[in-house]
Amino acid sequence: xxxxxxxxxxxxxxxxxxxxxxxxxxxxxxxxxxxxxxxxxxxxxxxxxxxxxxxxxxxxxxxxxxxxxxxxxxxxxxxxxxxxxxxxxxxxxxxxxxxxxxxxxxxxxxxxxxxxxxxxxxxxxxxxxxxxxxxxxxxxxxxxxxxxxxxxxxxxxxxxxxxxxxxxxxxxxxxxxxxxxxxxxxxxxxxxxxxxxxxxxxxxx
Numbered sequence: 201x202x203x204x205x206x207x208x209x210x211x212x213x214x215x216x217x218x219x220x221x222x223x224x225x226x227x228x229x230x231x232x233x234x235x236x237x238x239x240x241x242x243x244x245x246x247x248x249x250x251x252x253x254x255x256x257x258x259x260x261x262x263x264x265x266x267x268x269x270x271x272x273x274x275x276x277x278x279x280x281x282x283x284x285x286x287x288x289x290x291x292x293x294x295x296x297x298x299x300x301x302x303x304x305x306x307x308x309x310x311x312x313x314x315x316x317x318x319x320x321x322x323x324x325x326x327x328x329x330x331x332x333x334x335x336x337x338x339x340x341x342x343x344x345x346x347x348x349x350x351x352x353x354x355x356x357x358x359x360x361x362x363x364x365x366x367x368x369x370x371x372x373x374x375x376x377x378x379x380x381x382x383x384x385x386x387x388x389x390x391x392x393x394x395x396x397x398x399x400x401x402x403x404x405x
Contacts, residue, residue, distance in 0.1 A: 202260060206246040212238060214367035214396060215287070217262065219247070228262040231272070232291035232367070232400060235393055237264040252283055261287065267295045267336055274335040278327045285315050288371040292400050295336065302328045314372035357387055364395040 207221035214235050219226045239245050247262040248269045261283065263269040268290055275286035289298065292313045301309045302325050310321035361382050368378035381399035
């Protein structure tokens with residue numbers, strides 16, 4: 201099991217990234233929250249990982265905090281929740297925000313996440329109420345996670361918007377919905393990460 205990687209960030213295009221660890225390039229899929237915390241290219245970063253082996257693929261998932269990784273791992277234990285949905289959940293809200301929705305029984309709030317219908321939301325609330333305190337015993341009383349994001353953009357506005365749409369598609373949003381979410385922020389000079397974060401925030405409001 202690969203639990204952590206420390207290396208140079210050599211590629212990033214949400215949700216994919218690559219780390220150069222002593223000359224070996226590791227391809228990873230990261231949550232959007234982790235993307236907000238990434239340094240510039242060619243800078244060193246430490247990421248907590250979860251390795252999943254399937255018949256058709258071997259995927260390393262990356263997280264900037266152990267709490268986020270533990271939430272991802274706990275979500276995988278819920279019936280009907282696979283890696284794609286789990287990654288979308290930890291991308292769409294912080295660990296604390298998810299815990300609050302579960303504690304409050306907020307079905308409507310959870311159904312705003314891509315791929316989460318009413319039955320899945322109800323199942324998440326029922327199963328995660330008991331599992332969250334055990335998986336994340338230090339969660340109570342923690343402040344909500346907030347990352348500092350570089351709002352400067354690199355590349356043409358059209359390219360940045362297409363990259364943001366691609367990232368939202370990878371999280372499970374439908375093409376028309378992803379395009380609509382990004383188009384609301386067109387021509388504002390925002391980075392891809394900011395557009396994605398704003399889109400996710402709007403979808404949950």
